[in-house]
Amino acid sequence: MMFWSDPINFIGAWLHSVFSGWGMSAGPAGTLVAFLGILILIVFALVLDIMLVWVERKVVARFQDRLGPNRIGPFGLIQPFADIIKLIIKEDITPEGADKVVYNIAPVLAATAVILLWAILPIAGTITAVDLNVALLFLVAAGSLGTLAIIMAGWASNNKYALLGAFRMVANMVSYEVPMVVTLLIPAIITGTMSVKGITEFQSGVWLVVLSPLAAVIFTISAIAELGRAPFDLVEAESELTAGFNVEYSGMKFGWFYASELLHSYTFGGFISVLFFGGWQVPFLMADGFHFGSALVALPGIVVTLLQAVSFLVKAMIGYWVIMWVKYSMPRVRIDHMLAFNWKFLTPLSLAVLIVTALMDKLLASTNFYVLGMFLSNVVLAWITIEILRGVGRRQRKAEETALQPAMDAAHH
Numbered sequence: 435m436m437f438w439s440d441p442i443n444f445i446g447a448w449l450h451s452v453f454s455g456w457g458m459s460a461g462p463a464g465t466l467v468a469f470l471g472i473l474i475l476i477v478f479a480l481v482l483d484i485m486l487v488w489v490e491r492k493v494v495a496r497f498q499d500r501l502g503p504n505r506i507g508p509f510g511l512i513q514p515f516a517d518i519i520k521l522i523i524k525e526d527i528t529p530e531g532a533d534k535v536v537y538n539i540a541p542v543l544a545a546t547a548v549i550l551l552w553a554i555l556p557i558a559g560t561i562t563a564v565d566l567n568v569a570l571l572f573l574v575a576a577g578s579l580g581t582l583a584i585i586m587a588g589w590a591s592n593n594k595y596a597l598l599g600a601f602r603m604v605a606n607m608v609s610y611e612v613p614m615v616v617t618l619l620i621p622a623i624i625t626g627t628m629s630v631k632g633i634t635e636f637q638s639g640v641w642l643v644v645l646s647p648l649a650a651v652i653f654t655i656s657a658i659a660e661l662g663r664a665p666f667d668l669v670e671a672e673s674e675l676t677a678g679f680n681v682e683y684s685g686m687k688f689g690w691f692y693a694s695e696l697l698h699s700y701t702f703g704g705f706i707s708v709l710f711f712g713g714w715q716v717p718f719l720m721a722d723g724f725h726f727g728s729a730l731v732a733l734p735g736i737v738v739t740l741l742q743a744v745s746f747l748v749k750a751m752i753g754y755w756v757i758m759w760v761k762y763s764m765p766r767v768r769i770d771h772m773l774a775f776n777w778k779f780l781t782p783l784s785l786a787v788l789i790v791t792a793l794m795d796k797l798l799a800s801t802n803f804y805v806l807g808m809f810l811s812n813v814v815l816a817w818i819t820i821e822i823l824r825g826v827g828r829r830q831r832k833a834e835e836t837a838l839q840p841a842m843d844a845a846h847h
Contacts, residue, residue, distance in 0.1 A: 441736050442560050475563055479552050483697040487514040497762040521689040529682045531592040540587035541690035547579035548698045555704050556631045558714045558742035569630040570618045581607050588679035599678030602668050609776045610659035613652050613784035620649040620791050621709050634713035643710040645808040648787045650710040657702040665764040703753025711749050714742035790815055
């Protein structure tokens with residue numbers, strides 16, 4: 435194995451041989467190498483999270499016609515580290531009557547739920563922590579830990595506002611998990627695998643957003659709701675619930691919740707890129723270099739791996755930027771409207787997309803019109819959906835006008 439062709443596995447094999455040379459047997463040496471790999475992945479995710487604080491504050495500043503952090507370090511890049519120091523030295527307060535064990539575990543569990551998702555994210559062709567054949571199920575299971583952390587934080591705080599905020603947040607997350615899980619089945623049907631790495635490799639020819647654009651839109655909306663970001667951020671409806679489930683948290687405990695939200699947003703940006711936009715795939719780039727027809731521009735394996743990692747991180751950042759764009763551009767939705775939007779519109783639409791995708795996948799699998807047929811089926815379904823919505827809107831307006839007519843007639847007389 436050459437370092438330049440497969441650097442990650444080369445380093446892993448080298449560390450394994452070093453530990454074996456120190457007298458370790460194969461089992462403990464392999465475990466220690468795996469532990470170091472996990473530690474490096476966690477450190478990378480946390481360092482990325484620190485930079486996301488700066489990105490978030492800069493983006494929201496531009497949306498609100500401000501400058502954002504610009505005092506500490508060049509372009510304000512050192513500001514997140516000042517924020518961390520501030521949170522560390524703040525007083526750590528535990529409310530009287532709180533369940534201290536559950537209260538203290540909740541923020542750690544929230545961060546753990548996000549970091550666990552990075553275990554299945556393929557950063558490059560040769561950089562994947564775990565290639566699970568049921569990775570999509572793992573995505574749903576790990577996400578449920580975040581739901582558990584929120585209800586634990588709200589209940590253990592011994593605060594009615596925190597408990598109400600947790601209830602509303604969990605109702606939001608559980609509701610929007612339904613269309614998300616349904617849309618997760620669509621890449622599995624098209625690619626024939628539930629492995630995230632396998633789904634990424636399938637998109638070397640055509641991205642799944644072309645085959646099922648509606649699924650990509652539904653997944654993105656469900657992800658924003660799952661994150662509890664605007665317009666679905668009822669957990670932070672300050673005029674009603676102060677800060678929601680984390681109102682009693684201070685210092686780094688609050689910092690863990692905040693950091694988890696930012697990293698979770700970027701992580702979902704990564705899953706959007708992996709499931710629908712090719713992940714680490716770069717046009718014309720293969721394992722040995724760029725292929726332009728019969729011409730080959732050969733590249734070392736480490737350069738290919740670096741280009742793939744940059745491709746994934748950039749696509750994930752674009753997904754994260756879209757999530758921020760929605761958050762800072764749209765007003766908060768009322769909770770009954772939010773749940774009605776999910777159960778009356780998004781969930782039926784996701785089921786319709788799933789049924790159409792399954793039927794078209796079987797009908798067009800052996801034809802030359804697979805890509806065009808899958809895309810057009812989504813266009814037709816979108817047109818039908820818009821027409822149904824227009825009809826519903828007309829009926830609602832007519833009913834409102836009919837109800838107001840007696841009052842209008844009385845005013846004229």
